[in-house]
Amino acid sequence: MLLAVDCGNTNTVFAIWDGERFLASWRTSTEWQRTADQYYVWLSTLMRLQNLEVQITDMIVSSTVPRVVFNLRVLADRYFNTRPLVVGKPDCLLPVDVRVDEGTAVGPDRLVNTVAGHDLYGGDLIMVDFGTATTFDVVDTDGAYIGGVISPGVNLSLEALHQAAAALPHVDISKPQAVIGTNTVACMQSGVFWGYIGLVREICARIKAERARDMRVISTGGLAPLFQQSEALFDAFEDDLTIHGLTVIHQFNKDNA
Numbered sequence: 001m002l003l004a005v006d007c008g009n010t011n012t013v014f015a016i017w018d019g020e021r022f023l024a025s026w027r028t029s030t031e032w033q034r035t036a037d038q039y040y041v042w043l044s045t046l047m048r049l050q051n052l053e054v055q056i057t058d059m060i061v062s063s064t065v066p067r068v069v070f071n072l073r074v075l076a077d078r079y080f081n082t083r084p085l086v087v088g089k090p091d092c093l094l095p096v097d098v099r100v101d102e103g104t105a106v107g108p109d110r111l112v113n114t115v116a117g118h119d120l121y122g123g124d125l126i127m128v129d130f131g132t133a134t135t136f137d138v139v140d141t142d143g144a145y146i147g148g149v150i151s152p153g154v155n156l157s158l159e160a161l162h163q164a165a166a167a168l169p170h171v172d173i174s175k176p177q178a179v180i181g182t183n184t185v186a187c188m189q190s191g192v193f194w195g196y197i198g199l200v201r202e203i204c205a206r207i208k209a210e211r212a213r214d215m216r217v218i219s220t221g222g223l224a225p226l227f228q229q230s231e232a233l234f235d236a237f238e239d240d241l242t243i244h245g246l247t248v249i250h251q252f253n254k255d256n257a
Contacts, residue, residue, distance in 0.1 A: 002053045004246040005072060007063035008109065009132035014043060015243045016054060024050055032067035036074035048067040049055070059084035060092075060250045062242060085253055087112055087246070088138055090176065095119075095252040097144035109242055110137045110143060116245030117218050118143035120238065124202050124213060127241075128234065130221030132156060136209070149203055154223050158192055163218070175229065193227075200233050 002017040007030055015025035021040050024045050027173075047054070059076040061084050063069050069086060076084040085092045087108040096115055098106060111128045117139050125139035133156070136149040152160070154173050162170040173192055181187030208215050219227075219234040220241035228234055238244070 001056050001058070002241075003056045003059045003076075004243050005059065005061045005063075005084075005252070006109070006242045007061065007065055007068050007072070008244065009064055012068070013243060015240075015246075016047075016056070018054065020052075022240070022243070023054065024052055025240070030065055030068065031256055032065055032070060034068070036071045038077055039071065039075045043210075056080040056082070057157075058082055058250065060087070061085070061096070062087040062112045062246055064109050065168070066109050067147075073184055085250060087249060092249065093253050093256055094249060095143070096139075098144070099140070099144050099146045104189045106121075106145065110135060110148065110247065112242050112245035113220065113227065114139050114143070114145040114245075115248050116238070119248045120244070121216060121218060121236070124215045124217050126207055126217045127202060128156060128204070128217060128219045128221075129229075129241075130223040132219075133175045134199070136207065138143050138207060138215075141221070149207075151203075153198060154192060154196055158167045173223065173226065175226065186194060197227060197231050197233070200227065201231070204233070 004015045004017055005053045008014040010028045010030060011027050011216045013025055013027050059080060059082055061069060061072050073084055076082050094111060096118055100106060113129055114137055115123045117127045121143040123139055125142050127137040133155045134151045134153050138148050140145050140146045158171060158173060161168050168192045171188050174189055174198055176186055176193055179194060204217050216235040219237050222244040224237050
């Protein structure tokens with residue numbers, strides 16, 4: 001049984017994969033101070049509550065926060081008696097090429113999303129991930145990762161407005177009733193919502209023009225459905241894109257061991 005761990009800047013997802021389907025998945029906040037013992041108590045409690053009596057034999061990790069990897073390695077060794085695959089490390093093989101400037105470090109989540117997108121949809125893709133940062137990853141015809149775009153995340157932009165301008169409150173993102181806001185909250189929501197609609201549309205259009213070909217746009221991340229509801233920005237939405245990519249990478253490494 002495989003335990004797939006997707007550790008982002010804000011949240012970490014644990015999912016159990018039996019080779020054909022996910023038996024369960026859970027989300028927790030990302031905290032580098034959390035020990036292997038704390039991970040195990042939390043995870044084993046959730047498994048027991050869902051009556052999951054499974055034996056974890058393999059583990060794969062994608063982490064954008066390097067400091068959490070050590071304790072996840074300890075978790076795998078101490079409680080599951082296995083050595084985890086860590087995306088981005090030399091011993092973790094990828095089923096796609098990475099074609100970027102020499103010496104450039106690509107975030108493991110972006111590589112995993114590329115693998116997942118190619119597995120599900122083939123090549124010529126733009127992967128848009130609404131996370132702490134909003135990232136655009138370009139997948140070549142043969143599935144290779146060839147670069148992308150990084151912009152501030154939606155919630156990060158709202159938090160920056162709140163912190164930098166004393167008169168502006170903290171607000172949650174939602175689709176505004178009108179473009180022209182008649183109060184401070186509505187003005188902020190309109191600016192962020194329609195600003196990101198424009199950002200996604202313009203960046204995707206420029207990527208397609210630069211590549212001189214039609215490309216499918218695949219979105220992931222919790223806020224993607226919000227932006228899709230009013231504008232046809234994406235060809236598809238994948239809620240568990242990164243976790244799916246981890247299962248593909250794990251199987252590729254097993255097949256090539």
